Amino acid sequence: MPQKKDAPLRSDAQRNRERILEVALVELTRSADAPLSVIARKAGVGQGTFYRNFPNREALVLEIYRHEMRQVADSAAQLLDTRAPEQALRAWMDRLAEFAMTKAGLADAIRQATSAPGSPAKPAHTPVTSAAELLLRANEKAGTIRPGVTPEDFFLAIGGLWQLDPHEDWQARAAWLLDLVLDGLRTGAPGR
Numbered sequence: 001m002p003q004k005k006d007a008p009l010r011s012d013a014q015r016n017r018e019r020i021l022e023v024a025l026v027e028l029t030r031s032a033d034a035p036l037s038v039i040a041r042k043a044g045v046g047q048g049t050f051y052r053n054f055p056n057r058e059a060l061v062l063e064i065y066r067h068e069m070r071q072v073a074d075s076a077a078q079l080l081d082t083r084a085p086e087q088a089l090r091a092w093m094d095r096l097a098e099f100a101m102t103k104a105g106l107a108d109a110i111r112q113a114t115s116a117p118g119s120p121a122k123p124a125h126t127p128v129t130s131a132a133e134l135l136l137r138a139n140e141k142a143g144t145i146r147p148g149v150t151p152e153d154f155f156l157a158i159g160g161l162w163q164l165d166p167h168e169d170w171q172a173r174a175a176w177l178l179d180l181v182l183d184g185l186r187t188g189a190p191g192r
Helices: 010-029 036-042 047-054 058-084 085-102 104-116 125-140 151-159 157-161 173-188
Strands: none
Touching: 010 047, 010 058, 010 104, 010 125, 036 058, 036 104, 058 085, 058 104, 058 125, 085 125, 085 157, 085 173, 104 157, 125 151, 151 157, 157 173
16 A cells, blocks of 8 residues: 555655665765765665655755755754853854855755756755744844844855855854854844
C-alpha cells in the first residue's frame, strides 16, 4: 500500500532520507554539479530509494536549503536561552556568516536549481527572518539596540557578508563587518 504524503516515515526510511541529506550537503557544498548517483552511492542507498525521497536535483537542493536555514533559525532561541540578548545576537550573526561562507557551493547549487525555466522558486527566508526578529526584539527590550530595527534593515546592513570570497580567509573580515553593524545597532540604544 502506498504511503500517504504526510504519513511519518518508517525509521529505516527516515534514516535513509537523513543520510542522503547529510551526504548531499557535503557533496553539493564541495561542488554544485555533484552527480546524484555519487550522492546515492556515498549515502549507501540505491537509485530507487534516492529518487523516492528526492525525485530530482531541485527537490534535493531545496530540502537541504530548508534544513540548513531551519538550523540557523533554531539556533537563535537556543542562544537567547544561554546568553544575554546582545551576546546572543552577535553569536547568531557569526553563525549566519559561517553558514554563508561555508555553504558557498550549496549557494551555487541553489541558484542552479531555482534558475532553470519551470524550476521551483527559492524558499523564503521566513524562519531566519523570524529568528532575526526574535533577537532584535529581545535586544530592543533589553535596551541594547536602537528601537525599531526591522529584520529587513538588519539583513540589508549585513549584506556585505555575501560580497566576501569564501575561498579566502574571510573570518577576520566578517567579524569586522559584523562588529561594525552591531556598533551601528547600538547607536541610539536607550540602555547605553
